[in-house]
Amino acid sequence: MEGKPRPTASAADAIGALDDLVATNLVGRQEFARNLGLSVKDLVCFAHVLEAEGAPVTAGDLAGRAHVTTGAVTGILNRLERGGFVVRRPDPADRRRVRVTAVPAAAERVQAVYGPYYTLLAELCTDYSPDEIAVLTDWLTRAGALARTYLEESC
Amino acid sequence: MEGKPRPTASAADAIGALDDLVATNLVGRQEFARNLGLSVKDLVCFAHVLEAEGAPVTAGDLAGRAHVTTGAVTGILNRLERGGFVVRRPDPADRRRVRVTAVPAAAERVQAVYGPYYTLLAELCTDYSPDEIAVLTDWLTRAGALARTYLEESC
DNA sequence: TGATATTCCTTAGTACGTAAGATAAATTCC
DNA sequence: GGAATTTATCTTACGTACTAAGGAATATCA
Incomplete structure (x- = not known):
């Protein structure tokens, strides 16, 4: 159960490689978001909604996660809702709150754009x-x- | 030379974990950039200048790397230069070009802000x-x- | 030389964010 | 129960950073 030999590296090398990967992904996500008519923070929020998987996510939760003001969340949710990615529904238990849930088909729509990159990473993993x-x-x-x-x- | 046992995982798990890590870093870099009076793309460009290490980087190079228009690069370089991170000098060989080089002390200034996070990652690596x-x-x-x-x- | 390309910058317009405050609903404290 | 406070979202005014289009200076090629 020995893996292939890989070039030796230090922790600093690993962190440097991570930095580079993150920087590239950061630029890529901008293009990616634009393809979907969204902003980068919109995608961060949508990912959080998907991740919650049914558990009620509120506008305030998203503000905390994306590190934006609640005012900005209004704009984010407007775009996500207008684009058909999520729906806003009033929370029956606390009517100040808004419950945000993902539109089922929306995850696939995002996946379709993300797919080719995902496939390349999966191939790398083989x-x-x-x-x-x-x-x-x-x-x-x-x-x-x-x-x-x-x-x-x-x- | 056996490592500790790690929980089994699929390629999809790895990619999912990467996505999450990238998303968090994406949000964090915004804070990080703000602390330095810069934008995220400013940091991407500055990293590229540092990486080049003396090799002449032009405004056009940065536009390609950060996926922004050359007009935006003007603004990015204005901020980086005003903040004392880089200097613009005319290319003696082609006077349309601008050669961008890092201010020596600037790398340390960025590192100082990045340091604590870096340390945590390094500790994880141990x-x-x-x-x-x-x-x-x-x-x-x-x-x-x-x-x-x-x-x-x-x- | 003259025409075209390249490189950076300028200008005008747009998108996305913040800050401050309005509104409505829930909670707390007499 | 009613008044005061807190909470959650949205609204408005404004700032910053980008794009798109085009201008000026320089380089390249027929």
């Missing part, structure tokens, strides 16, 4: 053993959690 | 063996190259 993918996923997951914690606590 | 870091760096590097190629060719 070059790695299950053990290696496990390490990779573990690290990415923990780095993601770390980033979110840092973002919430230090900003 | 939990992984050299082999695992090698795999990680390899994958991140290739994914970065893949993303850049895709961005250039398909947009």
Whole structure:
């Protein structure tokens, strides 16, 4: 169960590679969002709605997640709703609140645009053993959690 | 030379974790840029200038890298120059061109803001063996190259 | 030389964000 | 129960950063 030999690298190398990857993704998402008639933050919010999967997401939740004001969320939801990605419904339990849910077909619509890039990444993964993918996923997951914690606590 | 056991995961899991990490970093960079009086694209451009390390970077190069118009680059360079991050100098060989170079101390100034997050990631890495870091760096590097190629060719 | 291309900048318009406050609903405290 | 406060979303005015289109200076090629 030995993986292929990979060039040796330090933690700094890994972080540098991550930075570069993030920077490129950052530019790419702008194009990606534009293709869907949305902004980058719109996509962040929509992803959060999808991730919640049925659990009621409110406008305030999205403001916290995307680090924008609640005023900006109104605009974000206007675009997402106008584009048919989400629906706003009043919360029956607290009528000040707005419950945002994803339109079922919308996830596929986003996936269609994202698909080709996703496929390339999946192909890249075939070059790695299950053990290696496990390490990779573990690290990415923990780095993601770390980033979110840092973002919430230090900003 | 066995690493710790990591939870098994599929390529889809890895890509999902990457997506989440990128989304969080995307939001974080906005805060990060604001702390420096810059925009996210300003940082992308400055990183490119640093990366070039002495090789002459032109305004047009930056437009290509950040996927913005040359008009926008003028504004980006104005901010970077006003903030003391880069200097613009006319190219002696082609006087239409502008050569952009980093101000030496500026890299450290950015690093100072980035530092705490970097440290957390470095700490996370201590939990992984050299082999695992090698795999990680390899994958991140290739994914970065893949993303850049895709961005250039398909947009 | 003259025509065309390239490179950066300028201008006008647009999109997306913030800040401050309005509105409506829920909660808390007599 | 009613008044005061807090909470959640939306509205308005405004700022910043981008695009699109075009201008000026320089380079390149027939």
